[in-house]
Structure formats: C-alpha cells, structure tokens
Amino acid sequence: MNLRRPILVVLSVLLITLLGWIWQERVALWAFPDIISAYTAKEYCSCRYVMNNDAEYCHSYVKQWLPTSEFTDDATGKRITVSGMGRSNSAVWVGERQGCRLQP
Secondary structure (H helix, E strand, O other), X not given: XXXXXXXXXXXXXXXXXXXXXXXXXXXXXXXXXXXXXXXXXXXXXXXXXXXXXXXXXXXHHHOOOOOOOEEEEEOOOOEEEEEEOOEEEEEEEEEOOOEEEEEO
C-alpha cells in the first residue's frame, strides 16, 4: 500500500489551514514587532523612574526571550528608547502621578 498520497493530503490540508490562520491574524502578527520594544521601554521606565529601582534590577525585570538590539536610558530626561525586531519605541516619565507614557 502506498502511504505517500494520504500523507501529502494531510500535509496539504495542514498547510492550507496554517495559511488561513496567518491571513486571519495578519493584523495582530504585523503589530507583534512593535510590542517587544514598546513593552520593554514602558516597563523599564516604570521600574526605573516610578518604582525607583536600580538599573541592573530593571534590566533583568524587562528581559525577554526575544532580544532587543538597542537600549538607551537618558537619566536626565527620564526617557527610555528601545529598538528590537526592526522597530523602535520610547517611553518618558511624565510625573509622579502619571508615571511613564509611550511616545508616538
């Protein structure tokens, strides 16, 4: 008995299903690279300038499985800029009651 044909049919169905799921979730998948740098910038800013933790602790706090390529901590302006997966985001400390906010 030739098992090659049923296996190819199953693999084809799986591939079509995967492509359909990717098409359906394309907006979320397109936004994913922004999430990495935005999360890191915002959480580091909050850890460092709202909670007043030291820089080493905050770096370990925001460490992710996917690495970031650039990280800038402007202590005088209380502004964090993070780049990762081809996207860059900044967060700035607004005030004691407002905390940190992502910059457009």
